[in-house]
Amino acid sequence: MAQAASDGLVPVVSDPVSIYGQQGWDVEKSRYAELGRKFEEAFGCRPDVLARSPGRVNLIGEHIDYEGYAVFPMAIHQDTVVALRVGGDTLQIHNTQQEQYPAKDFPVDPKQAVDVKQHTWANYFVAAYKGVYDYISDKGMEAPAPSGLQVMIDGRVPTGSGLSSSSALVCASALGVLAVHGTCGLQLKQADIAEFTCRCERYVGTESGGMDQAISIMARPGVAKLVEFNPVRATDVALPPGASFVVANSLAVSNKAETATGRYNLRVVECRLASAVVALKLGLSVCEAVKIETLGQLQRHITASTSIDSFTTCIEAVNEHLHGGEYSISEVGELVGVTLPELFSSSTSSLKVLEAKQAAGKGFKLKDRALHVYSEAKRVHDFKRVCESNEDTSSKLKALGSLMNASHESCRDLYECSCPELEDLVSAALKAGALGSRLTGAGWGGCTVSLVLESKVDAFISEVTHLFYSSKLEQGVITTGQLQGCIFATKPSSGAAVLMRG
Ligand code: NG1
Ligand code: MG
Numbered sequence: 121m122a123q124a125a126s127d128g129l130v131p132v133v134s135d136p137v138s139i140y141g142q143q144g145w146d147v148e149k150s151r152y153a154e155l156g157r158k159f160e161e162a163f164g165c166r167p168d169v170l171a172r173s174p175g176r177v178n179l180i181g182e183h184i185d186y187e188g189y190a191v192f193p194m195a196i197h198q199d200t201v202v203a204l205r206v207g208g209d210t211l212q213i214h215n216t217q218q219e220q221y222p223a224k225d226f227p228v229d230p231k232q233a234v235d236v237k238q239h240t241w242a243n244y245f246v247a248a249y250k251g252v253y254d255y256i257s258d259k260g261m262e263a264p265a266p267s268g269l270q271v272m273i274d275g276r277v278p279t280g281s282g283l284s285s286s287s288a289l290v291c292a293s294a295l296g297v298l299a300v301h302g303t304c305g306l307q308l309k310q311a312d313i314a315e316f317t318c319r320c321e322r323y324v325g326t327e328s329g330g331m332d333q334a335i336s337i338m339a340r341p342g343v344a345k346l347v348e349f350n351p352v353r354a355t356d357v358a359l360p361p362g363a364s365f366v367v368a369n370s371l372a373v374s375n376k377a378e379t380a381t382g383r384y385n386l387r388v389v390e391c392r393l394a395s396a397v398v399a400l401k402l403g404l405s406v407c408e409a410v411k412i413e414t415l416g417q418l419q420r421h422i423t424a425s426t427s428i429d430s431f432t433t434c435i436e437a438v439n440e441h442l443h444g445g446e447y448s449i450s451e452v453g454e455l456v457g458v459t460l461p462e463l464f465s466s467s468t469s470s471l472k473v474l475e476a477k478q479a480a481g482k483g484f485k486l487k488d489r490a491l492h493v494y495s496e497a498k499r500v501h502d503f504k505r506v507c508e509s510n511e512d513t514s515s516k517l518k519a520l521g522s523l524m525n526a527s528h529e530s531c532r533d534l535y536e537c538s539c540p541e542l543e544d545l546v547s548a549a550l551k552a553g554a555l556g557s558r559l560t561g562a563g564w565g566g567c568t569v570s571l572v573l574e575s576k577v578d579a580f581i582s583e584v585t586h587l588f589y590s591s592k593l594e595q596g597v598i599t600t601g602q603l604q605g606c607i608f609a610t611k612p613s614s615g616a617a618v619l620m621r622g
Pocket of ligand 1: 183184186283286327330332560562
């Protein structure tokens, strides 16, 4: 029954210690017992299977996964656990925190559309459920007849904080649905699951890039991963000894639902427009240029290589061919040679972005967005190179910190995905002695990640608490009890797993 992660398969285990370690399990045990109890209370019996998938923190490489570029995340220990059993006539989705996340019922039809206008937490389960059926049919296998499912979910990844609670929920749900049907005769290949769970998240309306699902599924304890795309793959990278990464919550909520129709998807649209305009300026026909959908594809056209030097060539092309400030919808439409609704006709989310822009009479920033993507993609390679170099540890840590700071500045100034609370928190972290500090995840709120010497973590946390959180405690924004969950040092943790009853 036990299946190892080293063979590229999602582990299927009966002993949770192999996932959490003994110390971790000692902490989690009571939570699992509570989940089992609540399941029994709701459905009158024990669950058949459980699946868990962790949140993540991205060390560097922000907003470039959807442009096809490698990123550098690691899994955190906080995860989402989904308990399931076949039963009833509907999908009964319950949550252990039922006041915050009330139970929802959905039909069993896997072809149902996810109602993105009625944004509810349980939509993520439905997205995963639909994705599983699509995946099985893509594999040419026979899907199990849709049947009722009884589901209880327990999520411990802070929501709206850029730590990817949404992907933890989607990935755990997808694995749970597969497992409850005996994996539907499929091997649970990590790369396959990472690919299709990324598509799942698009059912909820986000033009997701794939980083969060990939690391949630493919993480291994003790190592960060360089995650690359098309096809998705993850390479272990050892972090320098003595380095610790501290996650801190800015307490500004980064609202996924809002970013789904607004800021996040707008950036995806801006990058596509930048790619098409540069491609036309470089002499491609309209027909060819509109096929270039990402800055990654544009790079391959410009330089036929993705070496580190070629990022400089791309940056030069962007500086030469794009102007600063905004492009109006009509200007960009004239340049591209097809109307924007035509260009984005296959993406409902992008069409929504266009409608919103049109209604607001606003335009698109192309140059700054493209400059961020190419410089950030280069920083990810530099980060990996520093980790693997023979330099002494202190020079390495200094170099990594500088790259993180440069990444944050680019996110703030070129990609405009920071916010005042994140700025205050980054300044507090640098004052408190971080070697580097930056927003992590989509931004516009959520968490920062800071590189801190392991020996200084405790002093760092108390100084940031003093500089940033003490006023929040005084104002009653958070309680002392909540503080621990707001700022914590984290180590690379294990990826998703299926837990069968032993
Ligand atoms: P968040 O919103 O932090 O989970 C999002 C995307 C990632 C990536 C980052 C920015 C989803 C599920 N996640 O993360 O793919 O693009 O923003 O680097 O959409
Ligand atoms: Mg998310």
